[in-house]
Amino acid sequence: MNAPATVLELLAARPATLGTGRLVCIDGPAGSGKTTLAEAVAQSFDGASRLLHMDDMYPGWSGLPRVDEQLDGLLTPLGEGRAGSYRRYDWVAGEFAETVPVEPVPLLVLEGVGSGASRFAPLQTVLVWVEAPHDLRMRRGIERDGDAFAPYWEQWAADEQLLFAREGTRERADVHVDGTRPY
Numbered sequence: 001m002n003a004p005a006t007v008l009e010l011l012a013a014r015p016a017t018l019g020t021g022r023l024v025c026i027d028g029p030a031g032s033g034k035t036t037l038a039e040a041v042a043q044s045f046d047g048a049s050r051l052l053h054m055d056d057m058y059p060g061w062s063g064l065p066r067v068d069e070q071l072d073g074l075l076t077p078l079g080e081g082r083a084g085s086y087r088r089y090d091w092v093a094g095e096f097a098e099t100v101p102v103e104p105v106p107l108l109v110l111e112g113v114g115s116g117a118s119r120f121a122p123l124q125t126v127l128v129w130v131e132a133p134h135d136l137r138m139r140r141g142i143e144r145d146g147d148a149f150a151p152y153w154e155q156w157a158a159d160e161q162l163l164f165a166r167e168g169t170r171e172r173a174d175v176h177v178d179g180t181r182p183y
Contacts, residue, residue: 029164
């Protein structure tokens with residue numbers, strides 16, 4: 001399967017759900033390949049798009065259970081055709097930094113754990129689930145984030161599983177992607 005092409009085909013076949021734009025949420029566990037797919041989708045879209053990373057929105061390592069709080073200020077206004085915003089989390093300082101405004105665009109690609117929150121399902125044009133084996137995901141996470149990520153990995157993985165079970169993310173996804181294969 002050519003995952004970016006599949007996502008783009010679904011986008012073209014569905015009506016706008018985010019005001020006059022469309023929203024692709026690329027969700028799945030850390031290290032599964034969401035960012036790579038999100039970049040491919042955003043770059044392949046024939047029109048203006050914006051890619052946002054949930055990593056900029058989590059309120060720290062223990063913030064995953066509250067991720068939909070940030071999404072409310074971002075997605076609710078966009079769904080009404082107005083600019084949304086979120087507070088960028090500064091991982092080095094360990095606190096929220098500036099507010100990031102987000103203007104409506106034809107395509108918003110939101111990638112990261114929790115991006116497919118069920119609370120915002122009516123605004124999601126396409127929900128994508130990406131998965132890969134635990135050991136591969138852990139290796140990718142350490143390679144990407146360095147050893148700073150290692151002490152938090154197991155708790156983050158446990159929080160992910162609770163979030164995914166509560167949200168039914170995998171079951172609600174329109175597209176399932178094997179993150180071990182190239183896109």
